[in-house]
Amino acid sequence: MNGFTTKNWEEKIVSGTEGGPRVAYAHATFAYEGVIEAESICDLLLYYAGEGYESGQTTSPCFERFEGKVDGREGTFIVRHEYTFDAKGIASTFTVVPGSGTGELAGITGSGTAGGAMGEDKVAYTFEYTF
Template sequence: MNAFTMKNWEENIVSGTDGGPRVAYAHASMAYDGVIEGESVCDLLLYYAGEGYESGTTTSPSFERFAGKVDGREGTFIVKHEFTFDAQGIASTFDVVPGSGTGELAGLTGSGTVGGAMGEKKMGYTFEYTL
């Protein structure tokens, strides 16, 4: 099973503390198991329509940097996410940033999805790739 566990989440409101739409910045770290084995750091720019995600679907463009292995090949790479989330859960589609692979992952291309219930520490992912 392809899954990741949230290790850390730090979020700060950037603007919109007056009760209107708000923007926040989040910095997170995750541990991955499955086709990706290793750890990642993700930086997210979050948009909330109201006081929180309870007010409806929100969006988040994000970059995530992986360090570890893909099917036993070691290196680093970056993906660009487009997250949506609400009170029930999160979903994302992502693509490997062209040219971001290093080490044995140089030349890596691919895309995938992330999904899970809000508040769960462990979530699933898919990843289709070529090296």
């Protein structure tokens, strides 16, 4: 099964501390297994409608840098996500940033999805790619 786990999550509110909508920045590290065997560093810009996840669906654009292997080829690449999340779970669609592949991953293109229930240890993902 393709999945990833969170190794580290650091989040800081950057605006809206007085109530109402707020924006936060998160820096996270993930460990991937499956077609992607890699560690990643992800920087997210989070929007909350109110005080937290319970306030309804939120959105988060982010960039994620992978270092490891895809289908046995080694290198690095970056994807751009558009996450949505609420108290029940997370969902994302993502695409490889053109020209971001290095090493044996040079020329990689592709897209995928990620999603799972909030609080689960592992998040499932799909990834379709070409070189």
